[in-house]
Amino acid sequence: MSQFILHKENTRGHANHGWLDAHHSFSFANYYNPERMHFGVLRVLNDDSIDGGMGFGSHPHDNMEIITIPLAGAIAHKDSMGNSAVIKNGEIQVMSAGTGVSHSEFNANADEQLNLLQIWLFPNKKNVTPRYDQQTLDVAARHNNFQQILSPNTDDAGVWIHQDAWFSLGEFDEGFETEYKIKKAGNGVYAFVINGEVTINGQVLGKRDGLGIWDTDSISFKANTAGAEVLLMDVPMELN
């Protein structure tokens, strides 16, 4: 029997720092909710809006798989590995922090708001050599389809990480129905609605709602509104 947990948009942690308006699906920074520590290895799901030209100065990370998905605008990234890049909507960035890396992240545009999802997963191996990658996604391929954008495999679609996780993005026409099969036994799926309204396993979800489902091998999906956008995060439920 499948189990689920529903995180409505308005129950997320919220911190407005002026230049940064952040919503946290799980405990992060000063937002602490013991009921919202993680979903399996998914530890952080931050929905950040950053003012033009503003951002996070150089700061360190270690032992975390960090995925950034810009939803609007572009982010300028620089890190201690020598990478310097701008990542925009339609692209995905991944960083394995491993033994330690420093990076800065700024809104690349002075006159445009940046909205991004930053997602942290516990790695399946500690102290790996830090690495960075980014990829441009074929946005058209996600129309009425869950397009894989991340996997554990170096030769598979999307970027890869040090974890048995698969991410998929889809944008759907109203009334479109499909089923998503979980990639690995023991994994669960955390669905995050980027836009629109959808029904997943009978639960109606609105914009920025999250639904975690586990103890199942598939989920049912229906788009209730035109242009509904959903991110599925298929992740191990057991912490390493």
Added chain:
Amino acid sequence: MQTTILYIGRDTEITTVMNRLLNARPEWKGICVCSDNEAISLCKEQHIDLVLLGNGIDAECEKVLRAKLTGIKPGLKIIQHYGGGSGLLYGEIMSAIN
């Protein structure tokens, strides 16, 4: 009452940041070191409430550290600090001490 937190990591830059973060809160007293021997000595000399294991500590070192630290202070809480910065720190510490 302050919670005394010993952070052990290998990366000096991250350890410096952790020292700043831990000591920024009046309810915490942070002691941050890169050396396992220094950590063990500190554990012998003073009260420690919680140990955070940071970056770069391999599995064998972690096993030895856990054994030695809990040998000195039975029941000492030792947790992994993930992420290397402030993002998860508060939640990790709150979960550990509560």
